[in-house]
Amino acid sequence: MHLTNVKIVDVVSGRLYPQNEILITDGKITSLKPKKRQTKNHEVIDGGGRYVIPGLFEMHAHIGPSNRNYLDTFLKYGITNVRVMAGNEGLLAWRDSINKELMVGPDLFVASPLYDGNPPLWGDNHSGPVLENKSDVERLVREHQQKGYDEIKVYNRLAPDVYLEILRVADAAGMRVSGHIPYTLPSENFGDPRHRSIEHLDGLIQFALSTTPHLEHGKEEGQRLSLYPHYEKSNLAPLAHRLKQNKVWLCPTLSLYGNFNNALVREQLDKVKHLEPASGLLGWWSSLPKQVGLNFKVKYDFNKQVLQDHFMDHADYILAGTDSPNPYNLPGLALHQELHYLADAGFSDATVLKIATYNAARYLGVLDEYGTVSVGKHANLLLLDENPLLDIRNTTKIHQVILRGRVQDRK
Numbered sequence: 001m002h003l004t005n006v007k008i009v010d011v012v013s014g015r016l017y018p019q020n021e022i023l024i025t026d027g028k029i030t031s032l033k034p035k036k037r038q039t040k041n042h043e044v045i046d047g048g049g050r051y052v053i054p055g056l057f058e059m060h061a062h063i064g065p066s067n068r069n070y071l072d073t074f075l076k077y078g079i080t081n082v083r084v085m086a087g088n089e090g091l092l093a094w095r096d097s098i099n100k101e102l103m104v105g106p107d108l109f110v111a112s113p114l115y116d117g118n119p120p121l122w123g124d125n126h127s128g129p130v131l132e133n134k135s136d137v138e139r140l141v142r143e144h145q146q147k148g149y150d151e152i153k154v155y156n157r158l159a160p161d162v163y164l165e166i167l168r169v170a171d172a173a174g175m176r177v178s179g180h181i182p183y184t185l186p187s188e189n190f191g192d193p194r195h196r197s198i199e200h201l202d203g204l205i206q207f208a209l210s211t212t213p214h215l216e217h218g219k220e221e222g223q224r225l226s227l228y229p230h231y232e233k234s235n236l237a238p239l240a241h242r243l244k245q246n247k248v249w250l251c252p253t254l255s256l257y258g259n260f261n262n263a264l265v266r267e268q269l270d271k272v273k274h275l276e277p278a279s280g281l282l283g284w285w286s287s288l289p290k291q292v293g294l295n296f297k298v299k300y301d302f303n304k305q306v307l308q309d310h311f312m313d314h315a316d317y318i319l320a321g322t323d324s325p326n327p328y329n330l331p332g333l334a335l336h337q338e339l340h341y342l343a344d345a346g347f348s349d350a351t352v353l354k355i356a357t358y359n360a361a362r363y364l365g366v367l368d369e370y371g372t373v374s375v376g377k378h379a380n381l382l383l384l385d386e387n388p389l390l391d392i393r394n395t396t397k398i399h400q401v402i403l404r405g406r407v408q409d410r411k
Helices: 069-076 089-099 134-147 160-173 220-225 233-245 254-261 263-270 278-286 290-310 333-345 349-364 392-396
Strands: 002-010 015-025 028-031 044-054 056-061 079-084 107-115 151-154 176-179 195-199 249-251 381-384 398-403
Touching (some): 015 044, 056 069, 056 349, 069 079, 107 134, 151 160, 160 176, 233 290, 254 333, 290 333, 333 392, 381 392
Parallel strands (some): 056 079, 079 107, 107 151, 151 176
């Protein structure tokens, strides 16, 4: 493919390079200034002066065995890479089939099944390991590494000693750890750099109070919810500083908590309610009690405030994820809503675009393959009608999605 007459967005510098062309051979970018002889036998596509950005990354999603249609939905909205945050062997098979071009879908990065304590937070719906003893950790981490999982996902009810052992073993094995903060973790163990990515800003409220809360086993989530109104900026400040010093990544998932009560999001979903997977998901979402929305508003307000209070200077370690398909987070569409929330929190449009592309590739250790429009990288590209550097909402104005050098059907 020879893509001509395009403006390339440099997501690292936030600059725009007009009147460019992109030569794509065998699914990779081979030149940004091709000579005429190089373009022979390449299909020419006139970009019409549009804007080219790298494919977007959804850095916190869930995909079940019956959710293969999510793959098409992600691509429709320009998400060419997805970090799946509770994996299984079926997803590993899908990932490998996509890599071998036996299936069409975004490139998948698959975390392990959830590691939780006893009883697991999700009760009978928990499908991952339940860990009570440190002695079980090494075997499980090695097993999941050998099966090909990309990182280990930790959860709320792990005992502190088990959690720290997971960090130790995974670090020694060269595996990332991501996920939630245990309810009973002492403050001196919070912000460990071996816990590479904290999801949802989970657990920060435990360390943002004037006194350390006691959370009763089995009732922790409800009791922790009551703590949010007592957030104190000064109490969290030293621990937020520790997170930044240790270069811990944060995936705030503002859309997870913001979409439930967002009238504009409801309007956007209404326009696609007749399409899968929205038609199936809306039935579930609309059946949820109003209290869920009230709880989510508390968490949204807290997460936005914490970002503004402590992490506007930590943009190089922010990730964009949604926790889709949780309530009113449609796979694919929700990522664009997350980008809008991040901009609303105070990050510039250029910074948000960098978060959704370059940052994600850097976190995953795949910057040599993805994350920028550069020679040698996979040709996962979006052709946009409007400039996302002027308004991040322009990421929704997609003219074409190119995946590994092939234009995708977005119908």
